Structure formats: structure tokens, C-alpha cells
Amino acid sequence: MKRILALVLAASLLLSLVVVSAGAEEDKKVLHWFIGGEVTTVDTGKVYDTISGEAVFLIADPLYRLDENADPVPNLAVALPEISEDGLTVTVTIRDDAKYVDGTPVKAQDIVYATQRIFDPAVGSQNSSVADIKNGAAVRAGEVAVEELGVKALSDTVVEFTLSGADPYITKKLADTSYSPIPQAFAEAQGEGYALSADALLSAGPFVLSGWTGTEISWSYVKNPNYWDAENVYFDEIIYQVVKDQNTALNLYEAGQIDGVNVDSDFIPLYEGQEDLVKINTLRMTNLEFNINSLQGDGSYTPHPVLSNENIRKALVYGIDREELCSAVLNGAAAPAVGVIPNGIAASPDGESVKDSFGTLVYTDLEAAQEYFKKGLEELGVDSVELRLVTSDTDESIKIGTYLQSAYQTNLPGLTINLANVPSSVRFAEMMGYNFDLALGGWTGDYDPTSYPNQFETSYEHNHAKWFSDELTAIINALKNEDGTDFAARWEHLRQANQYLVDNAITIPLEQAVKGYLVNTKLQNYITHQLGYSVFDLSRAYFAE
């Protein structure tokens, strides 16, 4: 009898434990989020793509964060930076109450160390969107020691950046997670193994990475109790799940197992008009790129037999319907390009958008296109031309490529486009060989609009067209070295660069990407980014009761 009683008691105890733990589980505030691929790195100094950007966003504690209007607001910094009159010295004071997960205080020296790591050749960061810090390029090239980089700690809470040129967008750039503190002693103790697993990482952000050892397809972020703003962090845990198949991801979302998921252009029409469909107008440009001067085996450049002809290039610029491409082919997952500089990146000194201030420079004009094409053929002395269009072999690139091929061949009789869908690395190798006809390329710059026209500047390695122009170089140099914080002069030079590139038909701006997401309608207070390595800022998000 005693035995039975003991058994019953034990069983009820176990049962109550289960009930209690289930109750605790229910009280825990958990967000389930989607990510498109495995983490490429959780080292804030090495972040270079949207996956790593998302992966570090919740654990990083950058100096600034961007608000819903993409304006920088103090985060680890106590206020916006003090910028010297010449714009070259940027002084940031950080909070004195910030701590790492283990309770160690965050110091200005940790920002210095983190910044040095972005440029240190021994670390080998692929991050290419970096602030133009003094000696940055020389440090990367191994020409000067990393200590020579233009960043130093003036005290435990004050860090000073010295720039190569005045940069009016520096505060936005400092909102990048790359400038989050890294404790030097800890990182050096980990050596090569630093940030290769959750245990080999010491972060100071709102969440702590948990359960990640390198190649998982699921991991979580647990609320950091030591975070200086922990009281405004709602979720106890945010679980990330890699789902690569779009159907599966949508099935999981619809079954309520994931609260936010990306939607490809093919699936957007299914959810159009629904409250939970969130569209983000990004600043990612898709361009159809030309090669204008082709690299020869001996290192010299010769004009491309067809595309060095300006009229042929102009025919291609005006002979395409961007509205149709964006609505019918990409199902609204894109907006027609207005020029080389994307609409929405910045406002003019009068508050006008790029579109309103610079105008829609690229549009459809079939009559003019056909006229240009006819003239071009006459100048070349031929009746027809054949061009090869190389695109990546992703679904979207193939769709755009096929559309361009069919539209151009219809709109410009005498033009034959041969399509080559190849792996991205092959497409890119062809473009960097500076010897191709047409290539479907793209560009995501940084918050300084100069980063867009800059890609066509003579000396820039990603000037795939190999268009050599002193005029454009002069405008870019003015933007980089002379304009500084004179926004009126800057805007004027941006206008000139944009106009120059369209007038000379150096590239064909096609569209600006729109990203589609399905987000649980209960989720509030999250911020979306148009640019940069992370799309969502979920750090202060919460579920509406």
C-alpha cells in the first residue's frame, strides 16, 4: 500500500512539474523569425552581407541606431557626435553604464579595438561599407600598422575618429553594427576561434547568442539582463530558423510556427492586400551593365565593337518598359529606377526626393529608342547586331534576363540578345574581366549617395563598363574631398553625376528592389531598414496584447 502511495505521489509530483514548466514556457515571450541562410559570421568586424548583418544585429550594441525615418539616434553613444569644423574629427561619448553580458564595463577602447579589426589584414574582413577613416586603406594593404588607423580613445568613455575626408553621413555609418564594442582581452584570448561559436563571443547588445556552434540552421537570442536598456527589451527569446524553401517557409508562417518570413516576388500576389504583408522599398539598384571599353590580353583597352556606340547604348536605355518589368515580371517586388542614384536615399536641401529633384531620367520612349538604334546601326555600318546578356542563375535574374531579351528583340528589330544564365561567381568573373557585352548587375551602396555614381568612376575597380571620364572623376572628387557638409554643393554635384551617367548612357538603371515579408500583425515597434546589412531591427519589438 505504501509503495502504491509513493508511486502516486511521485507521479503527481512529476505531473505538477510538467504543468508548472508548461506554464513557465507559456509565460516566456518568444519570437520566431525566419532567415534565408546559415550564418556567414557573427563577428561584428567581419559582417558583410544581410545574413551576417541579421545574425549580429541583436547581439551588437552600435554607437547609433536608425529610427523609423532612417535618422541616427544615440544608442551606446550618449548623444550625436561632435564633428569638427573641417569635418575630419568625429568625437563620440559613450554611456558609462554599458556592460558586457558577463558584467564587464564597456569602454571607449573597445570601440577602438573593434574599428581596428575591420581594417586589420590579420582579421581579413570582407566588409566593404566602411567609413573613410584615416589610413584605413593603408592599414588594409598592410602598409602601416593597425595602430595608425584614425581612431583613438581619449578616455574610457570618449572615442575620436579621424576621417580622410569630411563625411556628412558619418553618423549613419557609425550606426553600423561593425562599430560595436569588442573586448580586446577576451577576443585575443579566443585567438583564431573568436566568434566561431556562441561561447567564443562576448557581446554587449540587447540579446545574447545561444546554441550556435557554427553551422546550425536554428539558433536563438536570449535577453541580456545586463543590457543598459533591458527594461525596454520585451522578448525573452528570439529564435531564428533557416528555411530555404519558400513553400515550407510560408507553410510554417501560416501554421503560426514563425512570426516573420520573407516572400519572393512569385508569391507576393497571393498576399497582396493582406494586413500582414510588409513591403520594404530598398536602395538596392538592379542595372543592366555595359562593357564600353574591353580589356585585351596585353592589358590595353579597345572600344567595344558595338557598345562603344552611344546611340546603341541610348536605344537600350529607352527601349525598355520598367513599369512592366516591375509589375508584370517581378509582381511588384521592385520599383522602376529613376536614374543611377536610387530614389529615397536622401532628400535635397529643400526636402525634395531624388525623383522630384533630379527628375525621372530613365523612362520608356520606344520611338526615340528605335531612332537611336537606327542611327547607331548606320554609324556601325551594319543591319543588325548580336549581344550576349549574362545573368546569374537565380530565379529572379533568369526572369529579368528572359524579359529583357524578349522586350529588346521586339522593341528594337535587328537586335539579337543571347542569354547566358550562369552561377553568380562566373557572371562576376566575366564582369571583372572587363570583356563582356551586357550583364545584369546590381549595387547596394551606403547612405552617402556618392557610393552609387562612384561605381562608374574611372579608377574604381567595379567600373565594369571601363568608361574613362575626367569629367565624372572631377565631380566625384568634388563630392568626396571638397563638398564636405555643404549640402547644397553636394546635392548639385550628385545631380551632375546622375545626369552625366544617364546622358552618356554608361549603364541602364532598371529597378529598385522591394522586399516582401509576412509579419505577424501582433508584432509592434519593429523598424525596417532600406539599406545596410540588417533589414529588421527587432530589438525593441513586442507583441500587442
Place this chain on the structure above:
Amino acid sequence: MKAKRWVKYICTRLFYMALTLFIITSATFFLMNALPGTPYNNQDRLTQAQLDMLNKKYGFDRPLFERYINYLGNVLHGDFGVSLQFSDQPVATLLSQRMGPSLQLGLQAVLFGSLVGVFLGVIAAMHQNRALDVFCSLFAITGRSVPNFVVAVLLQYIFAVTLKVLPIGLWDDGFRSTILPTLALSISPMAESCRFIRTEMVEVLSSDYIELARAKGMSEIRIAFTHGLRNGLIPLITVLGPMTVSLMTGSLVVENIFAVPGIGEQFTKSILSNDYYTIMAVTILFSALLVVVIFLTDILYQIIDPRVRIEGVQ
């Protein structure tokens, strides 16, 4: 004497296996380096200085032959390099973390698929040219021709989305998470085994010794499973070996559809992204598995079929 010959045979085979692996490794190394592009994900934005810096860091600025010798030396010391797609994680970590789920799914699929397939094949052969045979053959043809990702999506839709009895995907529900991917992967070995067993058994079941067994009054089921099956299994072993390897090394689509953290995608992904050391490690792993399985299959032949005799072993 016999044992000595066996030892000699096995040693010779092991030597050829090592030679095969060496040739595959070397050929892959040089072919892979002929691929266009760089192994860096962010290659379309890197500056030349950054590219030089990275090449120096990873040793890609060294002459190809020097890198080859270094690589072979490192592999012999158990160092397979780092993956550039996975934040400089050692490739060995990547493989060890990812092999488990693929191995489990592959073995479950081969086991389940071949057992059911053999059973269906025997049933079909026993009912040659009758309704059951037509049904089994139809199943085999369908299984062979329908790609497994179609089966995977259908299974997911029926059992997870509509009936809600099994998880949609993700690897977080223990054995339940493995059921649908296993079923999707098992269709191919199932169809293959069914087809092979049926063809072989039809022939075997009409031979004289089976007639004798029948004349002695043995039941059809006993005849089929005890006398017929052993002979029918031989050709199946030939195909099942390589199929097991291909299933154990994962399936890109099935793993993606069910969000399984397997190795399936890594081979394709590493080639597309020029992730040199991952390409090498995965190739070495897959080839090693294949040569070992082929070797084991040959040994198995000797045991199952007394007629097969290797040279030198009587």
C-alpha cells in the same frame, strides 16, 4: 592458405582505393582552381586592396602547385582547412555537424525503401501479369520517374499542412521530424528494389529447382522468400551500394524542403561559391564512402553468391 589469399586480395584493393582517392583529390584540386571567380561571398563589392589582403590571409596568392602540396600535407595531418562560406569555421566542424542528419535520413530511407521494395517485388513476381503485379510495376515506374522533391512537397502538403499529423519541417521534433524526409527519400530505393527483385524473381521462380520445391509441396510464400529471394538479391546489391552512398550524403532538395541541417546542399553550394576547402573535403568524403561501399559490395558478393570467386581466392 585461403586466408593468406584473402589478405593479399584485401591489401591490393586497399592500395587501389587509396590510389583512386589520391587521383580524385588531385584532379578536383586543379579543376576547382580553374573555376572562374573568387571564394569570397562579397566579391562584387571588395576593393582590389581588400581582395589582395584576403588572398594573402588565406594563402591564395601562392603558386597553385605549392598550395596543392600544402593542402595534401595538411589533409594528411587531419587539417581540412576552413570554410569561407561559414565564417572561417573549420571544414571538419562543418562536416561533422552536418553529416549526422543526412546519414540518419539516408540509412532510414535505404532500409525502409529496400525492405518495402523487396516485399512489393516478391509479391509482384508471385502474381506475375496479374492485377497485383500491374499495381506494383506501376508503383515502381512512378517512383522511378517522379522526382523526390515532388513527392516531398506532396507529403508535406498532405501529412503536415492538411492533416497536421507530422511537422511541416525543421529538425526539432526528434524522430517525427525524420518521417516525411525519410519517406520522400525512400521512394527511389523502393521503386528500384521492387523493379530489380521482380525481374530476377520472375526468372528464378520459373527455374527447375523451384519447380522441384513446388513438387515437394512447399508453400508459394516459403518458396519465394527462402529459395527465390536469395538469388534475386544479388543484382540488387550492385545498385543498392552506390544508392546508399548517394542517400547518405544527403539530398539538396529534400533537405531544403524539410529544413534539415544536412550535408546535401553543401556540395552544390560550395562549388557555386568556390568554397575551395569545402569542395575538397566533401569530394574526398563522398569518394571515400563510395570506394569503401564498392569494396564492401564486392566482398558481400562472395558471401551471397558462391559462384562468384575473386582471382586467387578459391
